[in-house]
Every structure is written in structure tokens, then in C-alpha cells.
Amino acid sequence: MLNKKVEEAINAQINAEMWSAYLYLSMAAYCHGNGQPGMANWFEIQFREEQDHAKILFNYVVSRGGVVTLRPIDAVPTTWDSVLAVFENTLAHEQKVTSLINDLFALTTQENDYATQSMLKWFIDEQVEEEENAQTIIDNLKMIKDNGYGLYMLDKELGTRTYSTPSPLAKGE
Template identity: 85%
Template structure:
């Protein structure tokens, strides 16, 4: 059974993951409006992944005899200055999420909750990948600068991304 502090912290993380999903859907809409449908699709996959993250935490709270408490999702930004700005915002957001996950892990350490630590290790690894991916796209955009053909090719590459359900949800 989860102790109250950890249950509340995981519920807060569920809300943060749903906010992330909403943010990425907003970023998808922005990219589509800027004529970058591949990047829009890339963010739509991000949207689905963030929903998966919330569902993993949701399932975990239930499995440990806790109560999921869903809170309202605050508004997200809807405009950015450029495609580069969108991806720089993505990296900054993923760094914030990494901090939230790290703080949650620190709480489980202080509370000697080894089961929750084990579950959170998947999220820690996921955050390394999320930050690396965002940084790579930023690096590519900076290299491309205003080259229309380069932007077109990157848009096509990012549009090839396919949603894959998070492994902790397999069979659930």
C-alpha cells in the first residue's frame, strides 16, 4: 500500500503528465498551422506518449491500493515564435519533467518505498531519451537555419514517427 505522501506526489505527477500531453497537442496544432505537418505528427505522438505516462502512474496507484485523484489541467501555451522555439520549449519542458521525476524518486528514497522506486526507474530512463531527442532536433534546426529544403526534409523525417505503446502498458 502507498503511503499518503507518495500517493499525493504520484497524483500530482499524473496531472503533470496530462498537462504535458495537452502541451504537446497544442504544439502539434502550432506546427500544423505553420505548414509543418510532419512536426505536427511528431508532437501528436508525443501527446500519446504523455497520456501513456499518466496511465502507467494511474495503474500503479490502483495496483498499490491507492486512490487516483484527477485535478484540472491548467491552460498551456498556444503560440511560439518559431519552430525552433517550439523545440527549445520542448527541451525546457522535458528538463522540468525530469526534475519532477527525480524529486518523486527522492521522496520514495526518503520513505523507503522500494516498489515505487522500481517503477520510477522506467521514467528516469525515458526522460534521458526525451531530453536527448529534443536536443538532437534543436541541433538539426540550428544547422538547417533558414534552408527551406533542410526544413522540408526534417519535417518529413519527423513525420515518419510512429506511436508505440509504452512497454509498462503492454497487455493492460
């Protein structure tokens, strides 16, 4: 049985993951509108991954006999000053998500909820990767500056990103 405090916190995290998905879909729309289809592709995959993260948490609550409570998703930004600003916002957002996951893990520690701690370890590792990926793109954009060919090449590279089902969903968890 899932502890009620933990259940409420996971439900809040489900909402945060869905908000993240919506944010990344908005960023994809921005990139499409600015002629950056590769960067848009990168964000569209982020959109799918965030939905997957919410589904992993959803499945976990159900598997532990809890109740999933879906909440409204707040509005997200729709414009940015530049492609660099979009990715800087991405990094700041992923850092915020990392803090939310860390807070959730801390709650499970206080509540002696070892099963949820085990599940959350995947998210902790995922957040390290998310932050690193965003930082790498930011570093590349800063190096490129306003070089059109460099932006074109980075856009092409990000356009090669493909979606893969996260392991907790692939296992049917």
C-alpha cells in the first residue's frame, strides 16, 4: 500500500511531468516557427519522454494500490528571445525537475518507503542525463554564436535524435 503523503507527492510529480511535456511541445512549436526543424524534433522527443515519465509514475501509483489524481496543467511560455534562450530555459527547467525528484526521494526517506525509493532511482539517473544534454547544446550554441552554418549543422544533428521507450515502460512497469 502506498503511503498517502507519498501518493500525493507522486501525483504532484505526474502533473509536473505533464507540464514539462507541454513546455517542450511549446518549445518545438517555437523552433518550427523559427525554421529549426531539427531542434523542433529534439523538443518533440523531449515531449514524448516527459509524457512517458508521467506514465511511469502513473503506473507505479496504480501498482501500489494508490489513486491517481490528474490535475489541470498550467499555461507554459510560448516565445523566447532566441534558440539559446530556449535551451537555457530547458536547462533551468530540468534543474527544477531534479529538485522536485530529490524532494520526492527525501520524502520517501522520511516515510521509510523503500519501494518508491527504488523506483525513483531511475528518475535520479535520468535527470543527470537531461541536465547534461541541455548543457551540451547550450555550450555548442555559445560556441557557434551567430554562425549560420554552425546553427544549420547543429539543427541537422539534433534532427537525427530518435525516440526510445524508457526502460521502466519497456519492462511493463
